[in-house]
Amino acid sequence: MSSAPAPLSTPEATPASPETAVAERSAVADSLVAEPPSADSRYLRLQGLSKRFGATSVFEGIEADIARGEFVTLLGPSGCGKSTLLRAIAGLTAVDAGHVEVDGETITHLPPQKRGIGMVFQHYALFPNMTVFDNVAFGLRMHKVPSAERQQRVDETLSLVELETHAHKHPHQLSGGQRQRVALARSLVLEPRILLMDEPLSALDARIRQHLREQLRNIQQQLGLTTLFVTHDQEEALMMSDRIFLMGKGNILQQGDGEALYTRPASQEVAGFMGAYNCLDAQQASSLLGYEADAAQVVFRPEALYLKSTMDEINDPTTPSHLGPGCGGVIVQRRLLGNVIRYRVECQGFSLHVDALNRGARYLLPEGANVMVHADLEEARIL
Numbered sequence: 001m002s003s004a005p006a007p008l009s010t011p012e013a014t015p016a017s018p019e020t021a022v023a024e025r026s027a028v029a030d031s032l033v034a035e036p037p038s039a040d041s042r043y044l045r046l047q048g049l050s051k052r053f054g055a056t057s058v059f060e061g062i063e064a065d066i067a068r069g070e071f072v073t074l075l076g077p078s079g080c081g082k083s084t085l086l087r088a089i090a091g092l093t094a095v096d097a098g099h100v101e102v103d104g105e106t107i108t109h110l111p112p113q114k115r116g117i118g119m120v121f122q123h124y125a126l127f128p129n130m131t132v133f134d135n136v137a138f139g140l141r142m143h144k145v146p147s148a149e150r151q152q153r154v155d156e157t158l159s160l161v162e163l164e165t166h167a168h169k170h171p172h173q174l175s176g177g178q179r180q181r182v183a184l185a186r187s188l189v190l191e192p193r194i195l196l197m198d199e200p201l202s203a204l205d206a207r208i209r210q211h212l213r214e215q216l217r218n219i220q221q222q223l224g225l226t227t228l229f230v231t232h233d234q235e236e237a238l239m240m241s242d243r244i245f246l247m248g249k250g251n252i253l254q255q256g257d258g259e260a261l262y263t264r265p266a267s268q269e270v271a272g273f274m275g276a277y278n279c280l281d282a283q284q285a286s287s288l289l290g291y292e293a294d295a296a297q298v299v300f301r302p303e304a305l306y307l308k309s310t311m312d313e314i315n316d317p318t319t320p321s322h323l324g325p326g327c328g329g330v331i332v333q334r335r336l337l338g339n340v341i342r343y344r345v346e347c348q349g350f351s352l353h354v355d356a357l358n359r360g361a362r363y364l365l366p367e368g369a370n371v372m373v374h375a376d377l378e379e380a381r382i383l
């Protein structure tokens with residue numbers, strides 16, 4: 001586990017300079033330390049998990065605790081080992097070292113069906129020749145649950161995923177989102193201790209995906225179900241999770257809630273994945289900060305930069321008051337991202353992405369315009 005790096009200096013009672021303001025903000029944020037661990041805060045424990053395929057290490061020494069009822073997302077680029085980690089927890093892939101513990105019990109040696117873990121995959125492998133009801137009831141049958149109880153549990157679970165009126169249908173008569181909810185119901189009906197979900201929404205179109213995100217999160221909260229969810233979609237992770245584990249190649253780069261990961265990335269690697277951070281070296285950043293930071297990197301979110309045109313008006317009515325001195329540049333690209341306009345500004349020796357709210361045509365700046373770029377000093381992050 002990595003945490004956000006220490007600030008440049010310890011803030012005193014009366015910070016004055018922009019430098020101390022930036023450092024102080026980091027320090028306050030970093031001082032929000034975790035509560036002492038309880039059994040519930042360590043409901044699912046990953047201890048030193050390592051996995052290799054032949055000579056290739058997929059992950060090494062993964063350490064993490066997940067609280068009872070928590071929704072944690074494993075976020076990271078393709079191939080970083082998210083699915084393999086999930087499969088290792090489920091017992092579908094053997095680990096080379098380390099342990100998985102659930103509620104104080106080591107389960108590493110148990111086969112998948114004895115772990116009390118449910119898993120939902122991107123591609124819902126439903127039985128095509130069975131009705132929705134029978135698909136959901138299948139696991140209960142295997143566990144020899146008596147018919148009356150089976151009926152009741154399937155009815156309740158179908159109602160939870162809002163499919164009670166579709167119980168008699170076959171999978172081919174359902175939409176993708178409905179099929180994924182059957183797959184979810186099939187896991188939930190077995191009352192797992194932990195639910196693992198591997199990109200369950202990736203195959204769905206954007207509108208259904210959005211709706212299902214909310215529905216999934218509601219169900220998880222309603223059941224208080226400890227859930228580990230895999231995605232490579234940053235927005236999905238930010239919207240759904242109590243905490244996010246950002247994975248790089250083979251390890252967890254940073255753990256924290258969405259706010260922490262998004263606004264306080266612990267490294268350039270995290271900043272590179274979260275949002276569209278501008279990563280500058282200390283010398284490049286000095287014109288924005290007004291001083292040369294004693295740090296390898298200073299990162300700025302595009303929405304924490306503000307454009308001032310040659311007409312000497314800040315081009316955003318919500319501009320904060322803590323702006324740095326600014327550096328001059330030329331707008332070389334303007335992209336409409338819906339409610340946001342993303343500008344690319346070429347400065348001397350580096351370029352910056354600047355996001356401005358799309359408030360209307362009169363606030364737009366044209367490509368080719370000479371501008372000053374100012375940073376909100378409170379939002380600069382020194383790494």
Ligand SMILES: Nc1ncnc2c1ncn2[C@@H]1O[C@H](COP(=O)(O)OP(=O)(O)OP(=O)(O)O)[C@@H](O)[C@H]1O
Binds near residue numbers: 058077081083085232
């Ligand atoms: N059965 C296997 N045999 C050999 N290598 C494997 C196997 N399964 C996965 N890998 C490799 O392990 C690495 C991690 O794969 P994994 O599927 O866990 O990544 P991921 O983060 O889930 O990626 P994606 O987001 O694309 O699904 C990849 O380099 C992959 O090629």
